[in-house]
Amino acid sequence: MENSFQNEEKKIILSGIQPSGILTIGHYTGALRNWAAMQDEFNCYYMVADLHSITVRQTPAVLRKSTLDTAAMFIACGVDPEKSILFIQSHLPEHSQLTWVLNTFTGMGECSRMTQFKDKSANHAENINVGLFTYPVLMASDILLYQANLVPVGEDQRQHLELCRNLAQRFNNNYSETFIVPEPYIVKLGAKIMSLQDPSKKMSKSDSNSNASIFLNDDDTTIKNKIKRAVTDSGSEIKYDESRPGISNLMSLYYIATGKNYQAIEEEFSGAGYGDFKIAVAEAVAELIAPIRDKYFSVRKDEKALKEILTYGAEKASIQARKTLRKVYKKVGFVNF
Numbered sequence: 001m002e003n004s005f006q007n008e009e010k011k012i013i014l015s016g017i018q019p020s021g022i023l024t025i026g027h028y029t030g031a032l033r034n035w036a037a038m039q040d041e042f043n044c045y046y047m048v049a050d051l052h053s054i055t056v057r058q059t060p061a062v063l064r065k066s067t068l069d070t071a072a073m074f075i076a077c078g079v080d081p082e083k084s085i086l087f088i089q090s091h092l093p094e095h096s097q098l099t100w101v102l103n104t105f106t107g108m109g110e111c112s113r114m115t116q117f118k119d120k121s122a123n124h125a126e127n128i129n130v131g132l133f134t135y136p137v138l139m140a141s142d143i144l145l146y147q148a149n150l151v152p153v154g155e156d157q158r159q160h161l162e163l164c165r166n167l168a169q170r171f172n173n174n175y176s177e178t179f180i181v182p183e184p185y186i187v188k189l190g191a192k193i194m195s196l197q198d199p200s201k202k203m204s205k206s207d208s209n210s211n212a213s214i215f216l217n218d219d220d221t222t223i224k225n226k227i228k229r230a231v232t233d234s235g236s237e238i239k240y241d242e243s244r245p246g247i248s249n250l251m252s253l254y255y256i257a258t259g260k261n262y263q264a265i266e267e268e269f270s271g272a273g274y275g276d277f278k279i280a281v282a283e284a285v286a287e288l289i290a291p292i293r294d295k296y297f298s299v300r301k302d303e304k305a306l307k308e309i310l311t312y313g314a315e316k317a318s319i320q321a322r323k324t325l326r327k328v329y330k331k332v333g334f335v336n337f
């Protein structure tokens with residue numbers, strides 16, 4: 001195999017999700033559904049970001065299982081391993097090797113300014129490790145290793161991509177053209193999905209309260225019960241209003257599941273109460289999740305086939321990863337016999 005992809009004309013995209021729990025409807029709307037849609041137009045690398053996930057302490061057996069669960073969920077949501085390169089980050093040692101080199105190009109001040117580092121260290125005060133600090137350098141390596149042109153980013157990752165661009169330019173200026181400087185790829189984003197139990201917080205796969213998140217493998221009854229119990233605001237009108245985050249979040253879920261915009265939803269439920277609206281949201285979300293869940297269980301059941309897909313993905317990814325790392329090692333002056 002000479003190249004990672006057959007058609008080298010297309011622009012390259014890289015994205016990943018950490019295997020730190022079961023993926024939620026937030027991952028579907030904020031990432032996976034877009035990943036599936038981008039596969040024809042771009043050459044896509046999609047990775048299970050297990051190296052990133054250990055910046056927060058994980059239970060080894062759970063992490064091993066979650067890594068395969070996450071890969072199976074990528075496929076269930078439409079990632080096609082024939083079109084895209086699907087792999088596990090730790091299978092490519094080049095991610096860690098490039099990170100070391102880029103660490104020596106990154107200022108302490110640059111890393112300490114990252115708002116995610118500040119947030120995560122506040123949330124995990126018992127384990128503020130150096131990995132958490134250099135997380136954006138690993139992310140830069142993920143991107144630069146594959147010479148990605150575009151990186152789909154939400155608001156929370158913008159600052160990290162900016163650092164990645166700075167590192168690429170710094171390295172290129174110091175030696176010679178080595179890395180493609182990636183651009184943010186603004187996808188038509190669904191709204192950010194908030195916790196069902198605390199709508200001021202993002203819905204998250206590692207929330208300790210499982211009622212706060214709709215997981216992509218939840219059964220119909222579980223989904224309906226979670227939505228029935230969702231925290232709503234005072235008031236009774238079905239109206240999108242940022243000062244009423246509970247009802248607005250349910251409207252976002254209904255929008256994702258049905259494609260109806262907020263105005264259409266307000267018209268459909270004018271005069272209706274929260275109870276009726278919750279029943280409609282629950283039905284629609286359950287209908288959206290059902291085929292994803294079914295596909296997930298069928299992919300996950302055949303672990304041998306799943307591992308073959310991931311081995312093949314790692315082999316294809318390593319063609320480009322090795323090429324980039326070789327170039328970098330040569331430029332910094334490492335001896336190669």
Ligand code: AQP
Nearest residue numbers: 017018020026027030031154192193202203204205206
């Ligand atoms: N609630 C959400 N709404 C919209 N998009 C979301 N994403 C995650 N949650 C939502 C999108 O998923 C991608 C990356 O996910 P990640 O798991 O690598 O990191 P995360 O954003 O930190 O997700 P979690 O669930 O909150 O992880 P934990 O619990 O491990 O900290 C991104 O594209 C993100 O926008």
